[in-house]
Amino acid sequence: METTEFPKTMHKRLKPNYGIYYLRSYMIMLTCFLALGLGVMVVGREMESTLVIIAGTGVIAYGIATIIGWALARYVIPGSRTEVAQNAIELLALNGSEKVLDAGSGRGIFAIETAKKLSSGSVTAIDLWEPEKVRHIRHQHKFSQPSENTVANALKNARIEGVSEKIDFINMDVNHLDFDPDTFDSAICGFIIGHQGEYSLNTLKEIRRVLKPGGRLLVIDNFRDFTYFLLSTPHLFVLSYLRGTKAKRLALANWKSLVETAGFQILDFKPRRGILTIKAIKHDTKN
Ligand SMILES: C[S@@+](CC[C@H](N)C(=O)[O-])C[C@H]1O[C@@H](n2cnc3c(N)ncnc32)[C@H](O)[C@@H]1O
Numbered sequence: 001m002e003t004t005e006f007p008k009t010m011h012k013r014l015k016p017n018y019g020i021y022y023l024r025s026y027m028i029m030l031t032c033f034l035a036l037g038l039g040v041m042v043v044g045r046e047m048e049s050t051l052v053i054i055a056g057t058g059v060i061a062y063g064i065a066t067i068i069g070w071a072l073a074r075y076v077i078p079g080s081r082t083e084v085a086q087n088a089i090e091l092l093a094l095n096g097s098e099k100v101l102d103a104g105s106g107r108g109i110f111a112i113e114t115a116k117k118l119s120s121g122s123v124t125a126i127d128l129w130e131p132e133k134v135r136h137i138r139h140q141h142k143f144s145q146p147s148e149n150t151v152a153n154a155l156k157n158a159r160i161e162g163v164s165e166k167i168d169f170i171n172m173d174v175n176h177l178d179f180d181p182d183t184f185d186s187a188i189c190g191f192i193i194g195h196q197g198e199y200s201l202n203t204l205k206e207i208r209r210v211l212k213p214g215g216r217l218l219v220i221d222n223f224r225d226f227t228y229f230l231l232s233t234p235h236l237f238v239l240s241y242l243r244g245t246k247a248k249r250l251a252l253a254n255w256k257s258l259v260e261t262a263g264f265q266i267l268d269f270k271p272r273r274g275i276l277t278i279k280a281i282k283h284d285t286k287n
Pocket of ligand 1: 018103104105106107108109110126127128129149172173174175189190191192195
């Protein structure tokens with residue numbers, strides 16, 4: 001794979017793009033609700049039915065409430081996504097020589113911010129960017145792959161940030177890691193465990209397998225708090241059940257027991273406005 005960096009002079013102008021999750025789908029929903037509401041209102045006027053006009057207004061109001069809920073949820077999330085990643089990676093206190101796994105790398109935000117901290121070390125970033133190229137897929141959450149999360153975009157971001165030489169991008173299922181046991185010093189799971197639904201425990205156990213004894217795990221994910229309710233509009237529940245995706249945000253107590261049951265000892269547990277950061281260590285006594 002081509003890993004040439006962009007010339008240093010271009011770094012200042014180009015900015016990595018890690019995407020704003022869900023914005024597009026929320027905009028599509030808003031447009032649909034506005035169109036539907038207007039349509040119902042027009043029909044109501046033709047029928048001269050106040051009730052139908054009120055129904056149309058209700059549909060429009062619901063669409064607007066959905067987008068306001070999304071905007072509020074984004075507003076209360078602390079800092080930019082890059083800041084969230086940087087603060088979390090800080091917890092790993094890397095010395096620069098580590099081998100780090102970034103599980104479910106997406107457009108590479110955690111891999112890139114980690115690579116910036118490494119000298120002789122390296123990052124292995126995995127994702128199901130091109131599932132057709134992966135031999136073993138145990139589980140892939142249907143909606144966990146926003147369409148712009150491509151390996152080309154991840155690589156482009158790494159090149160913009162001048163760290164592509166330190167990152168290996170590999171198509172791989174996090175539930176079937178093609179690495180020997182005890183390979184990595186640290187593993188980062190940025191917004192992937194919550195997407196694995198009933199596979200979450202297996203996912204963490206698989207990551208634990210490839211960590212060295214005493215290896216560090218960093219989980220950054222959403223948990224159930226008030227931001228969850230801002231985003232949880234009734235039609236989203238209906239849609240997710242229709243599509244058979246029942247991924248739910250875990251409550252804090254469930255996160256704790258999930259990580260511990262997978263064989264980790266929690267060293268740091270920081271919930272803040274919808275985002276939970278957990279630092280844990282591979283438990284010695286359990287293999
Ligand atoms: C919400 S995105 C997070 C991406 C990135 N870590 C970030 O924070 O921007 C979740 C990512 O996990 C990946 N993913 C989901 N299931 C996976 C699996 N079974 N194996 C590898 N990657 C997976 C998706 O393709 C997606 O890129």
